[in-house]
Amino acid sequence: MTGATNILNVKPHKEAVHTGINDADRKAIAKALSAILTDTYLLVIKSHVYHWNVVGPLFQPIHEMTEGHYENLFKACDELAERIRALGHPAPLTDKHVLSEGSITIDKTSTTAREMVEELVADHEGLCRTMRDCAEMAEEKGDFVSHDLLTGRLTYHEKAIWMLRAIITE
Template sequence: MATTASVLKPKAKDEQFDIGLTTAYRETMSADLSSILADTYQLLIKSHIYHWNVVGPLFKPLHELTEEHYNTLFKATDVIAERIRALGHLAPAKLGDAAKFSPKAADVNHTSAADMVADLISDHESAVRMMRTAASNADENDDMVTADMLTARLTFHEKALWMLRAIISQ
């Protein structure tokens, strides 16, 4: 069975261009962004599932917050995929690739709002760690566009973490 990384590894087109970034860097960053794209889709879908299924005293704030989040995450997927294209690689596009974006049923089988929030916190933290590493690599390679995009994504995820933690704070 193919791993997520191998399935999502971006393939270069036969176009040659010089934007001041090495071919090796563009390939590595495109692979990193493809992983970030897959994780973003998983978090989008999970946020949407929790939006539908949350119950209890946290229903209204979590229902509204997850709606904000999945809408923002959906917009982010386009930005991330377009950056992969700008780096000269194809964004994951096969139907089989899309299946890798979906969370497993066990990953969204949380019955309490607090468990849902804890799960979302874990995924946002993972996204922050991955994006921070990629942003650092972008900075080291003078790729200001990717670094800027990732900084904007980090801003969203860190704010999401603050809000999610505030919802379950005691």
């Protein structure tokens, strides 16, 4: 077997991490971050779908706002997944995982602009609640990096919620 063949056959291995957070705590935080990653990815897709399909006089502002959202959320997926890897765990994003574990649904591709905005507000709010719990747990377990990452994400989502809400006038 050549060296070139060998380097293509490296399998994931148990990663020993000695950064001051014990195995069980790293596992629990990685699991919570994985749920956030899943929903963040689903919200990327949903924001994109609404970006394409929104209609009416508010087409332009919603079209542009959702574009900003899916771009930001897509980058956030990478940050969340890389944090999970740094904790010594794989980023488990399979199609089955997304469909069975995700709490954000994309069951309508065409609806009113108002319903789209209301749904997006609810989805961002749900993610905030999950992130707040995870941030609290991470801090309790001494994982200030995950706590910091989630604080930044919460800042973004809360601002996004304000801006989405500002579109709805009654």
